[in-house]
Amino acid sequence: MESEPYELIYWPMLQGRGEFPRLLLEDAGAAYVDVARLPEADGGGVPRVVAVREGREPGPRHYAPPVLRAGDLSIAQTGVICSFLGERLGLVPDDEASRLRAQQLMLTVLDVVDEAHDTHHPVSSSLFFEEQRDEAIAATRAFVSVRLPGWLDYFESVVVDTGGGLVGPDVSYPDLGLFQLVEGLRFALPKAMAAHCDRAPEVLNLAARIAARPRIAAYLASPRRIPFNEHGIFRYYPELDVVPD
């Protein structure tokens, strides 16, 4: 394929939104370079990501990483990167209805990712957590009590409808996104996820099947998988680890 190896450009110290395309590349066994994890002397490191933000990366101007380079294409926006890769890498059926459905469900997963991020940064992503701790506690309580069960119920009903993954009976790329969402929520909000586990058994089964896919299992056990930490989207703060109302 003319576009391999793919180049992924994302902050090297956290999973963040870069983890969604990374999981697709790993699951497909695609050749890719995780550019910013190379040494700065080889064109990697944080300066390479900053170059995206400052419009110094070749190609069209992007607002934020992750960026995927595939041959002459330079693509940003996690949802677009994932649908582009998912369709190229065979991680979605080829018919129009399935492709549109996968795009839609990937964006729905990413909507929950945004809401999960905003639990610890409800006032602004331009302020520190410590500047909005009280608001974060209120936001997290609302998220785990109202929003999260609504999302889990939705995904559960979709998976029950298909009898397999989000899009159909076979695994497709939004399932990899759902896996990452479940993993992140379990890390960030363990008490809430434990309280809700009975309402979405098929979602949790699907996440477990994704984790067991040979290439994903190998990836998760490798140093390429950056551990969850307090820089990413999913962060563990004891004061936010609350049980739902």
Added chain:
Amino acid sequence: MESEPYELIYWPMLQGRGEFPRLLLEDAGAAYVDVARLPEADGGGVPRVVAVREGREPGPRHYAPPVLRAGDLSIAQTGVICSFLGERLGLVPDDEASRLRAQQLMLTVLDVVDEAHDTHHPVSSSLFFEEQRDEAIAATRAFVSVRLPGWLDYFESVVVDTGGGLVGPDVSYPDLGLFQLVEGLRFALPKAMAAHCDRAPEVLNLAARIAARPRIAAYLASPRRIPFNEHGIFRYYPELDVVPD
């Protein structure tokens, strides 16, 4: 085309996210039915939108409106609906790079839409504004002082690069989204938008060119255009109409 007339299903009392596909349909002069604005007796009204939320609409299950029905297809997620319509209605060049670029920029516009919404609902969309007024004031101050100028600078640089619209020299569907974003921000945050107007002259020129397109101008002057109000994404609250720091 086999899929016309399109059916758009969205809350009938507010512009909201439904306005983004609506602008595409209007600009292209496409035949469409704004389903929920029909009387309930004809299958319209709020109950039709609630049927989407409750999984009673035919076809795959959607989390939330807007929903577009096109022949056998039933599509949700504003960004996916807009790329689907934009490609079908000739509102984007046909090459892969342009289509991907348009998808990306549409999602970037919608990211700002989400942030603009969250200024008045920073703690949770499941609580009333009045329950989070103080947090909303803090969120709006951060938005207008840090986030909004960053977004405006980004869109300005993209439009300057192309010498036309967001994707290229000609108008494409993300430009219609940018127009709606600018209109909404001017309604909700007039002091901040006035303070920032010098930093994005080409963005404002582009928005003015969109408003002057004959079908858009006719639409905006028609009763089909729901006025901005305090139910939508863009809301005017005097206490949030602050000047940037």
